[in-house]
Amino acid sequence: MSTLVRATRAQPVHLVVLALIAIVFALGMSTSDRFATPLNIANVQDQMVTLAIVALAQTIVILSGGIDLSYAGALSFLAVVFAALAGDSGGTLLLAMAVVIALGVGIGIVNGAITAYVGVHPLITTLGTSTILAGAALLITRQPSGSVPLFFEDLTYGRIGAVPFGMLFVIALYLLVGFMLWRTGFGTRIFAIGDNEAASAVSGLPVRRTKVAIYALSGLLCAVAAMHMTGRFGVGDPRAGVGFDLRSITPVIVGGTLLAGGKGGVLGTALAVILLALLANVLNFMNVSSFYQWIAEGVIIIAAVSFFIGKDKS
């Protein structure tokens, strides 16, 4: 067990979130017969794919002591561009993918460069780029428009049993990023910068370049999320990303990653995404309006943060 715990970087907070997942699951089972069906479980997974990907990106950025609020604008912008270019053939789809990924990485590089080289607080930088991109998305089209090839749309709806392809993809991404964080020099640098930026710079780490790479990676993941989302919608929605800036932060924090950086990981984020998605689903079954779900989400944030503060002191 302890080997397993070490290998997965499991922490007490993960067990707490896991226990909460179990409670919510039990609650769901007792609420409705339709809850624990393959169809519903697949639905829950489908609904969490976008959030799972942007929360993963946010985890990396927050671990480094930064924050990325550009997803709201970036998701919308990339979705619109993707749907405008994807056309209806494999060739145009590949082109659209290449362009969107390049744009996503480009957005990240701009965020990283302004933050790392000019020294603007990442909150302001990414708020600025998000505003610009939200405007750009609406300048391209005010209504949802464009299209994606039908086979791509089918792909985003595809399932193996109760597991959507999108979920398999998300699991692969989490494993990849987890490996990157704990087994590569880049990952070590992310933790080091998040833990103590000044000390990292003094010890000769390329802090600025690493930061640019972190935001570029965040932009890349955002592009991936935008493409999946557009595949699901079938069109490019210029408001697709609204709300994802702040929503992406909740699972990271609930999963035990410190907003100050340096501590945390992707396992916590994954569990928190599952918890939040299940909670929303169960509350729907219980006919609790989304209004109360917001209250629940806010209380969970406060509870999670207070929990960690207790941990820090002990």
Added chain:
Amino acid sequence: MTATDTNAPATPNRNTVRATERRELLLLVGFLVVIWAVTTALSPRFLTPANLKDILIQAAPLGFVVIGQMIVIIVRGLDLSVASIMATVAVLSTSLIDVTPVIFAVGLLLGALIGALNGYLVAYRKVTPFLATLATMIVLQGIRFAYTKGAPGGALPETFRWLATGDIFGIPVALIALAIVAFAAHWMLERSVFGRLLKLYGDSPDAAYMTGAPTRLLVVMAFVISGVMAAIAGLFLVGYVGIVDNWTGRGYELDSIAAAVIGGAALSGGKGSVPGSLLAALILVSLFNIVVILGLSIELQLVIKGTLIILAAAVYMKRSQN
């Protein structure tokens, strides 16, 4: 902190700070004059008394919010809940009663309470301001939607609407209110012990603690001020629009942070001024008006606003490094 203090050895330093602040203010004024001049040259409909009055009235709610936001930023905080406070206060207080003074009293009290909760979480529970106010924002959102079941309504009393849209001797009431609040806030920040302690805390929490000042209370007070400012703004905004909406003030949290930063506040704390914040708010609102007047696509103002936020922050960053 009395007259003798102004002659203390620290004076040259403070004077250079003041000089820098004055230059930054001039820069903002210059920018505002330029965009106004360009628009006037392009369209005769811009520089009319009626349009200018519109801009000023529309800028008033953001003006209140940015004063509060800026004060929170001075103590190294951030208030993401201001827009949610605006809507919640507007929805709750107008639905409870239709006597204007009572609406305002209830609204301000609510704003103060929510601000106190934010401040308590930040100062006493050591929750990051970002997270504390994010949580408050979401909880308030849930509470007011649950309270209104998604559809707020109800007529607003005449006097209430007059406060937001009417004028005294041609000067809009909302602007008179903002001017009074702004002068009070400016005096407090620049002249009062409380204001100096806020800035000292922003510069160095330890130094503020060493003075024996109740630093936690200081932070709570900053959030209370922000909550009250947001409450006033919410009431004026629904009065101006004429309809109470669950999303009243949507976007003001980020706009107010942007205006505070463009106006010279630093997220690292200790810096910020009332005139700068108000000028920046006026610039943001002008941009929106200009885009409409020139018949440009409204979305363009988002692009300009975003660029402006980054540029302003970059300019201040470069200056503080030199």
